[in-house]
Structure formats: structure tokens, C-alpha cells
Amino acid sequence: MAEEKITPVTESEIDNIRVSLDLDDGSKVECKILTIFEAAGKEYIALLPLDADGKENPDGDVYLYRYAEDEKGIPSVEYIADADEYEAAADRFDELLDEAYYDSMDE
Numbered sequence: 135m136a137e138e139k140i141t142p143v144t145e146s147e148i149d150n151i152r153v154s155l156d157l158d159d160g161s162k163v164e165c166k167i168l169t170i171f172e173a174a175g176k177e178y179i180a181l182l183p184l185d186a187d188g189k190e191n192p193d194g195d196v197y198l199y200r201y202a203e204d205e206k207g208i209p210s211v212e213y214i215a216d217a218d219e220y221e222a223a224a225d226r227f228d229e230l231l232d233e234a235y236y237d238s239m240d241e
Contacts, residue, residue, distance in 0.1 A: 153181055153211065155197070164188065170201050173226035174219070177201040179211055180227050198223050 153165045165181035172178070179201040183191050198220065199211035214220040 152184075153179075155181075165197060166190065168196065169227075169230065171226060171230055174222045176219075176223075178214075178223045178227070181211075196227070198227060 151167050153167060155163050155165060157163065164184045166184055168180040168182050170177060170179045177200070179199050181197040181199065183195055183197060185191060198214065200214050200219075200223075201209065201211055203209050214223060
């Protein structure tokens with residue numbers, strides 16, 4: 135399982151929050167937070183992996199993790215091992231993408 139940490143930011147950097155993932159193979163990847171959302175009563179986070187220059191990946195890959203905050207408000211992310219739970223989170227994320235797309239058409 136990957137070890138995750140959320141990089142602390144100031145209020146002026148809130149739109150540029152990054153999550154650093156330490157992957158099982160020993161590599162690290164920095165990700166941009168796309169959204170935090172709820173599905174089936176749990177919180178999830180959608181992360182967009184960035185390349186070495188901090189630019190969005192051209193493949194459109196997105197990582198989904200379970201999201202939580204402790205009693206002090208410190209956030210954490212956790213790998214979703216259960217296939218059914220992952221599918222529910224992915225389905226909800228797809229719905230959010232569809233909603234955003236249709237909302238942008240109304241503008």
C-alpha cells in the first residue's frame with residue numbers, strides 16, 4: 135500500500151494543493167487535487183498525477199482514494215482495496231464529471 139502525505143499550504147496557495155504519494159515500487163508522484171466528494175456515505179478524493187515539471191499528465195489519468203480528516207482536521211488518504219467500494223467511488227466521480235460538463239454547456 136502506498137504511503138500518502140498532504141503537503142501543507144498557506145491560504146494563498148489553496149488552489150495549488152499537492153498530494154505526494156509514495157508508491158509501492160518506491161517511486162513518488164505529486165498530484166493535484168481535483169475534488170473531494172461523497173459516495174455511499176464515505177468521502178473520496180480524486181487526484182491528478184503531475185509530471186516531473188509539475189504539469190498535468192497528458193493521459194488524463196486520475197487516482198481515487200478514500201479521504202478522511204482526523205479530529206484536528208489533518209487530512210489523510212487511503213488506498214481503496216475493495217473493488218465494489220472503488221467502483222462506487224468511480225461511478226460517482228464519473229457522475230460529477232458529467233454534471234460539470236453539462237453545466238459548462240449552459241454557460
